Amino acid sequence: MTLNHPIDDAEAARLAADFPALDQEVNGHRLAYLDSGATSQKPTAVLDAERDFYEHHNAAVHRGAHTLAALATERFENARAKVAGFIGADVDEVVWTSGATEALNLIAYGISNASAGLGGEEAKRFAIGAGDVIVTTEGEHHANLIPWQELAARTGATLRVIPILDDATLDMESAAALITPEVKLVAFTHVSNVSAVINPVSELVALARAADALVVLDACQSVPHMGVNVRELDVDFAAFSGHKMLGPTGIGVLYGRSELLNALPPFLTGGSMITTVTLEKAEYLPAPQRFEAGTQQVAQAIGLAAAIDYLDAVGLDRIHEREAELGARMYRGAAAIPGIRVLGPSEAALRSGVVALDVEGVHAHDVGQYLDDRGIAIRVGHHCAQPLHRRLGVTASTRISPYFYNTTAEIDAVIEALGEVRAYFGLAD
Amino acid sequence: MGSPELASLYQQVILEASKQKHGFGLRPEDHPSNHQLNPTCGDEITLQLVTDASGETVEKLAWEGQGCSISMASASLLTDLTAGLPVAELPERIGLFRELMQSKGAGIEDDEPLGDAAALEGVSRYIARVKCAMLAWTALEGAMMESAAK
Structure with a gap:
């Protein structure tokens, strides 16, 4: 209804x-x-969902053959499907992270790893170095600025910053001038956490597409507050945090287009993200699992799904x-x-x-x-x-x-x- | 208007000191100095320890900075308190002030040696503001360490 x-x-x-x-x-x-x-703040429905999971279904996901493990895995993956539906993505395009900050760093370090020659042939599309340019804006939260500063420092690429005007809106004339063919990635926020500015996503995406650059959207201040469809926005990656949208802390989401996620080298490595491991090397699972090393935030993901149900009902x-x-x-x-x-x-x-x-x-x-x-x-x-x-x-x-x-x-x-x-x-x- | 608790935090002597900013303005010549920044709010101070020729007596502190009324008032009151004091007495006063700030509203037995700076006692009830009040005092400690290292 x-x-x-x-x-x-x-x-x-x-x-x-x-x-x-x-x-x-x-x-x-x-x-x-x-x-x-x-x-x-968190509604009772979210608190109950987390509590219910711990009281009845708590088990490690994606491993073990016992009944609880299967139930936990089912609920964990249902939560992923819930998020995917909420933002108009496919289920394998939703990666769990600890929050938007980790999501943005995951992209930056994935590109870094590709630039260092990791990830094989398919990762080469992400490799950047001297002469390449990353673009962000003056109106960003530090989480969508510092990872790109660091990526530029690690790879030798240049960081360009689109200035803002006196009213904190983006200087779109400068944006058009700065997003040149050398630009490989354009990162910007959907909605500013300070100035309240809603950025012109479609115009920025058009500039990025003309330069054949990837688009990273910080959606922390939009996804909790307005209908966001990543497909309609036509962005390549988007990041947001669960705790700003009635969900628990410690859970966030990276959306990425499927073909990109499956080509991007992993950031964190370890258990649960591999197919075959020898003493010399490892082969990685497809996305999203290749980005989900180690024990996941299962109860938090389930809490976030309950938060989405609540938001959808309102x-x-x-x-x-x-x-x-x-x-x-x-x-x-x-x-x-x-x-x-x-x-x-x-x-x-x-x-x-x-x-x-x-x-x-x-x-x-x-x-x-x-x-x-x-x-x-x-x-x-x-x-x-x-x-x-x-x-x-x-x-x-x-x-x-x-x-x-x-x-x-x-x-x-x-x-x-x-x-x-x-x-x-x-x-x- | 505000509650009695708020009034005890923002006493008249504090509001006045935050505007008067005694000691504001750095000296052009070289003195032991220190810079402190509170990264959560951006408050910052640069403070110089100006002594007499012997180096044993504080002539007057000189400082520049920006911040909330508590951090500015604290720097001003510290400047008033320390003018003419033997440098050797500073650690004890700073220690006493730190004790007052960490007293969680309880105060300390004898705050007489802190002069008007004792009016900042109300800050100790608001844990998030203790750092504001300590900013100048921490900078003075830093300046003294620089002085000792020379």
């Missing part, structure tokens, strides 16, 4: 009741959790719409306060529900402390995006990141508190 009425405050409050951690007082106030961009389109509404309310309220500068574009269509801002004269840590005193949980700091902050002329910002379980009353409480911050710290308007 697909619901199509908008999520209102009454429904948000009903949904919030499914999340035990949201039902508590902090500093004498009911918790207003607005840090879901860092990590989301409806990604409705979630996206609700967050846009909360984000727009937050944006309007914050932008109207003297001395507050909201980062990112003003046009709602370019923004996700995230709102990061700078309170003139008050450090983000002090802003966060003031809000925490009201039971409001938001994130302060550079949010793992130092170059982005530096470009926007601030060292740190205050970030409000709502999810569908937040209410307009919570947004209004943040706006009210933000309106008091400068006076509290002795700054007159």
